[in-house]
Amino acid sequence: MASTLRRISGKYLPGFISARRNGGTVPIGTKLIISYLLIIGITIVVFAVVGTHLIGTIIMSEAQASVRNNLNAAREILHGRLRHVNDAVRLTAGRFFLRDAMPAVRTDPVAQELGRIREVERLDVLTVTDRTGNVLLRTSNPPLAGDNVSHDEMVAAILHSKKPVAAVSVVPAADLRRESPALAEQAYFKITETPMAPPREASEETAGMMLRAAAPILDSHGNLLGVLYGGILLNRNFEIVDKIKQTVFEGVEYKGQDIGTSTIFLNDVRISTNVRNLDGTRAVGTRIAEDVYDQVVVSGNPWIGRAYVVNNWYITAYEPIKSINHKIIGILYVGVLERKYVDLRKQAVSTLLALTLTGALLSMGVSYFISRRVSAAVRQLVSASKEVARGNLDTTVEIRTNDELQDLADSFNTMASALRKRDTQLKEYTQRRIMESERLAITGQLAAGVAHELNNPLQGIIAYTHLLLEKTPPEGQLRETLGKVVDQAGRCRDIVRGLLDYARPVKPHKRPSDVNSILQQCVSLVENQALFHNIQVVRELQEGLPLAVVDPAQIQQVFMNMIINAAEAMDGVGRLTLSTRVEPDDRHLEVAIADTGHGIRPEDMERIFDPFFTTKDQGHGTGLGLSISFGIVKEHGGTILVESEEGKGTSFIVRLPVKTAGEA
Numbered sequence: 280m281a282s283t284l285r286r287i288s289g290k291y292l293p294g295f296i297s298a299r300r301n302g303g304t305v306p307i308g309t310k311l312i313i314s315y316l317l318i319i320g321i322t323i324v325v326f327a328v329v330g331t332h333l334i335g336t337i338i339m340s341e342a343q344a345s346v347r348n349n350l351n352a353a354r355e356i357l358h359g360r361l362r363h364v365n366d367a368v369r370l371t372a373g374r375f376f377l378r379d380a381m382p383a384v385r386t387d388p389v390a391q392e393l394g395r396i397r398e399v400e401r402l403d404v405l406t407v408t409d410r411t412g413n414v415l416l417r418t419s420n421p422p423l424a425g426d427n428v429s430h431d432e433m434v435a436a437i438l439h440s441k442k443p444v445a446a447v448s449v450v451p452a453a454d455l456r457r458e459s460p461a462l463a464e465q466a467y468f469k470i471t472e473t474p475m476a477p478p479r480e481a482s483e484e485t486a487g488m489m490l491r492a493a494a495p496i497l498d499s500h501g502n503l504l505g506v507l508y509g510g511i512l513l514n515r516n517f518e519i520v521d522k523i524k525q526t527v528f529e530g531v532e533y534k535g536q537d538i539g540t541s542t543i544f545l546n547d548v549r550i551s552t553n554v555r556n557l558d559g560t561r562a563v564g565t566r567i568a569e570d571v572y573d574q575v576v577v578s579g580n581p582w583i584g585r586a587y588v589v590n591n592w593y594i595t596a597y598e599p600i601k602s603i604n605h606k607i608i609g610i611l612y613v614g615v616l617e618r619k620y621v622d623l624r625k626q627a628v629s630t631l632l633a634l635t636l637t638g639a640l641l642s643m644g645v646s647y648f649i650s651r652r653v654s655a656a657v658r659q660l661v662s663a664s665k666e667v668a669r670g671n672l673d674t675t676v677e678i679r680t681n682d683e684l685q686d687l688a689d690s691f692n693t694m695a696s697a698l699r700k701r702d703t704q705l706k707e708y709t710q711r712r713i714m715e716s717e718r719l720a721i722t723g724q725l726a727a728g729v730a731h732e733l734n735n736p737l738q739g740i741i742a743y744t745h746l747l748l749e750k751t752p753p754e755g756q757l758r759e760t761l762g763k764v765v766d767q768a769g770r771c772r773d774i775v776r777g778l779l780d781y782a783r784p785v786k787p788h789k790r791p792s793d794v795n796s797i798l799q800q801c802v803s804l805v806e807n808q809a810l811f812h813n814i815q816v817v818r819e820l821q822e823g824l825p826l827a828v829v830d831p832a833q834i835q836q837v838f839m840n841m842i843i844n845a846a847e848a849m850d851g852v853g854r855l856t857l858s859t860r861v862e863p864d865d866r867h868l869e870v871a872i873a874d875t876g877h878g879i880r881p882e883d884m885e886r887i888f889d890p891f892f893t894t895k896d897q898g899h900g901t902g903l904g905l906s907i908s909f910g911i912v913k914e915h916g917g918t919i920l921v922e923s924e925e926g927k928g929t930s931f932i933v934r935l936p937v938k939t940a941g942e943a
Contacts, residue, residue: 323639346594364509385421404489443492447602484548488512517553533616549562596614825868827935838870871931
């Protein structure tokens, strides 16, 4: 009963009944919490790494975009000042007083008016030449005149095209000195050693960078009378860079430092800047970093990115300044202090990490609550499963979570109810079987006793009937009647003998025996009978068959019974096949007895081994042959299998144990 219940429970509870384990178990709640923690930890790390990288990238991208816009604004301011110079020179060159005075511009009224214009327009240089490039008047140095400046690129452009020009230009120290000794002195720099700057042999800078414009002086017929050029020296002129700083960065400071700076370079030397040295002075005379110089001046490409400026790191934008001949002569720079963006990135990262950790803590709390809820339901199911495994089929589980666990609990309760019903049915069935077994045992004992008591009178009836037959004439009704008495008494004797054999089976005397030989003896005993005259006996006996541990007499009885049954099933006409073979495991052999008779009906298959069951006509057979054979084979540790197809024949397969080498 208990084993049957365990088999049924094992069928219905594959996932609930816990098997005994050698080691301890980890609760599912702990596994869930650990899984949640791993997921949360991985999420935190991914968010921290990816978020930090993205924040840094975004902030720096925004900084670079901002400084690029700042560079555009600085360029407009520089070009705006250049346009102012160009407008002043061009309009002055077209005035009547200058055209009418050519070439006598050194007269006091003309010279005074040109000097006034230079001061009003805040020009450092305003010079008039004739149509061959000879200087007629330098308003910044009136005594010096008469030298030829046709070599100057601006003057040469006017002499060639007679069209106004304006550009940033580099003026050698000698030309500056002729324009004004003060300008030459203003342009002079002692170059300061600067970290990360490219190697340079010269230790001073004497040339000047100017915003210059030149315009032709034409008569009424468009003939060239001369050239007027003017300009503003950028060396130590901080007006433009400070205007860029004030306009673009609005003079904002960050932790005591200007957040934005601007610089104009002559080649690689700062000639106008609001970048500060450590002592607070302007960093004029310092030089640009080598990597920036190579990209901007050597390669002619803009630079947008992080760069070291004098004594600090900036997010910078550089672009080349080109002369009228498109030669790179300097650099325009704007930069934003990197520290601000570094601190902003740190703040953003700190905020992100704080939010991530807060979310992680909340997630862990929710995860703990969920895992506890799930594990509690699972613990209920495990506990109930163990109760069912111990035989307590009244166990139920109450889970109301509106999810798969509730469905599982409902299925468990349905299963437990089915098991209770099955258990009740099994108990009732077992009780009936026990009662039937007891009744059959009593009936068997009674039948055996009755058979034993009837055996002696039957022997007497048979003996006296034979005596009467000997004294009765061959002809006559009495002899026929006595013959019928002998036949029926013999049938009763066979039934009694079979009943005794079935009720009190004889203990087999097993010994190693040749099954092929036993089968051959059975055939030799029956093949001469009239029933077998039209039956073809086919022998398919395996040679070298190992010995079987059997009682030869009892096994012969089994084979004889099956052979005669096969002959009767074929009505004496057909083919009887006898075959033997060793199973692949070498521990059993099979004997198959197959006929081509009418077969066994499917509804009779389950009853052929029942006592007194027979399909033969009344008066033929007792229905005990197969029952006795089944008992004999079972006593030998073997089995009988039946394969039958109605109308085609039947095969009985007897499976017997083989004698092993150890037993020999």
